[in-house]
Amino acid sequence: MEEVTGETITFEDAMKRLESIVETLGEGNLPLEESLKMFEEGMELCKFCNTKLDEAGYKVEKLMEKEGGEISVEEFQAKTEE
Numbered sequence: 001m002e003e004v005t006g007e008t009i010t011f012e013d014a015m016k017r018l019e020s021i022v023e024t025l026g027e028g029n030l031p032l033e034e035s036l037k038m039f040e041e042g043m044e045l046c047k048f049c050n051t052k053l054d055e056a057g058y059k060v061e062k063l064m065e066k067e068g069g070e071i072s073v074e075e076f077q078a079k080t081e082e
Helices: 011-027 032-063
Strands: 002-004 007-009
Touching (some): 011 032
Antiparallel strands (some): 002 007
């Protein structure tokens, strides 16, 4: 678990919060100051999630390393909930 905005949070929790922020901001019912605060939180969550995805991508590449040091990069396709 990592720390974002002073709290310990998982990647999955960060994504759920980010989705909630996007939905709330999309409604357009918040005062400007509150919207800016939520936007800033969303940007921090976005950076956190991107870092986690980059780390996971690096680990996948390392796991795909073949004998002799050759790297075999295969496209990773995440399962999506429908």
